[in-house]
Amino acid sequence: MRVTHAPGKYADFEALRDRALALRRAGLSRRQIRDRLHVDNNDLLNRLLEGEPPPEWTKRPNAKDDLREKARELRLQGWTYDRIQVELGCSKSSISLWVRDLPKPERKRSREEASAIAKRGWEATLRRREEERQRTRAAAKREMGALTDRELFTVGVALYWAEGSKSKPYSRRERITFVNSDPNMITVFLAWLALLDVDPTTLRFAVQIHESADVEAAEKYWAHHVGIDANDLMKTTLKRHNPRTNRKNTGDDYYGCLRVDVRNGAELYRRIEGWWYGIVGAVRPGETSNRT
Numbered sequence: 001m002r003v004t005h006a007p008g009k010y011a012d013f014e015a016l017r018d019r020a021l022a023l024r025r026a027g028l029s030r031r032q033i034r035d036r037l038h039v040d041n042n043d044l045l046n047r048l049l050e051g052e053p054p055p056e057w058t059k060r061p062n063a064k065d066d067l068r069e070k071a072r073e074l075r076l077q078g079w080t081y082d083r084i085q086v087e088l089g090c091s092k093s094s095i096s097l098w099v100r101d102l103p104k105p106e107r108k109r110s111r112e113e114a115s116a117i118a119k120r121g122w123e124a125t126l127r128r129r130e131e132e133r134q135r136t137r138a139a140a141k142r143e144m145g146a147l148t149d150r151e152l153f154t155v156g157v158a159l160y161w162a163e164g165s166k167s168k169p170y171s172r173r174e175r176i177t178f179v180n181s182d183p184n185m186i187t188v189f190l191a192w193l194a195l196l197d198v199d200p201t202t203l204r205f206a207v208q209i210h211e212s213a214d215v216e217a218a219e220k221y222w223a224h225h226v227g228i229d230a231n232d233l234m235k236t237t238l239k240r241h242n243p244r245t246n247r248k249n250t251g252d253d254y255y256g257c258l259r260v261d262v263r264n265g266a267e268l269y270r271r272i273e274g275w276w277y278g279i280v281g282a283v284r285p286g287e288t289s290n291r292t
Contacts, residue, residue, distance in 0.1 A: 013047075020048035027055045068098045078105035082114060085121035089128050092121070149195060156192025157275045159185070167269065176265035176272075179208065181257045183225050189260060190226065202263040206234035209256025212241045218255040226258070234259075 016037065023033045030045065039045050067088055074084050081092045088095075147155070163185065165177040178189050193203070205226055209218050215236060223230040237259075262268060 017048045020045075021052055024049055024052045024055070029055070067094075071095050071098045072102065075099040075102045075105070080105065080114070080117070082117040082121045086117060086124055089124045091125055152188075152192060152195055154279065155188065156195065157272060157279060159189060159192070160272055161276045163189075164272075167273075174266040174269040176262035176269055178260045179257050181255070183258075186225065186258055186260065193262070196268070198262060198268070202265070204234055204261040204263060205232075206236060206259045206261075207256055208237040208259055209239065209254075210241055211238040213254055213256060214252075221255045222258045226260075234261075 016039075020033055020037060020039075023036060028036070030049070033049070034040070034045055037048075039048065067090055071084050071088060071090065071094075074087065075095075079087075081095050084090070084095050084099075085092050160176075160178060163178060163180055165173070165175065165179075167174050178186075180186055180189075190203075194200075205222065205228065207215070207219050207222055209215055215238070219230045219233055219236060223233055239256075
């Protein structure tokens, strides 16, 4: 229950500070001191405990403790946040929390020098984030391990139903067409077709790309990716460039999309549709007949 203080409650600041420091030295936490003294104002509590370190038991183990101590040491030497960030690879927000109680150093650099240091600090942060991202991806890849045929089969059904062409009630087109710009998606799709014993001679490939791109390079890229000669590709579909759109895929590594068709694929399409709804039925509550 909160206690409402009468006017003048904190008038004798020094006496209140003495009580707060005594409690702190007795090993009480901030919350315990706040409740004992009925101090509901965090700014006032900070002033009462200023300069008094917290008891050891309130300090949580933290993997960044060493970095924190190093950051405080550098700050006391007059280093700026930007320079500490470059040195330690920490975020400026963390550094700010760690050293906020320390005196601010005098500015010794020009704005241009400070800006250059800040840029290097941000680049260091980006490198650290990318390293963390790559570690997470590598760990997840190891978790996946090898795929069984059954797993690849299920992945392929879901992949096709998400990315492949589908027949509509108002437009019955039972055919196999898969289009994607991600070469890894194409690789998985072709592996799935091979698992289903689809005759490779029934496969047809065609590039779809913006007319402003390097069409010849894209054709060579995709032909090499699927293991055929570029002359064996079907006619490339060129997308007209709309100047009102702000396209991002304009670099040298832009190769458009590859379309994969399976000739005479109506029967396979119907089986895919059935497999997909088998998956749907297996995950619906109460329907466990397809689960193992």
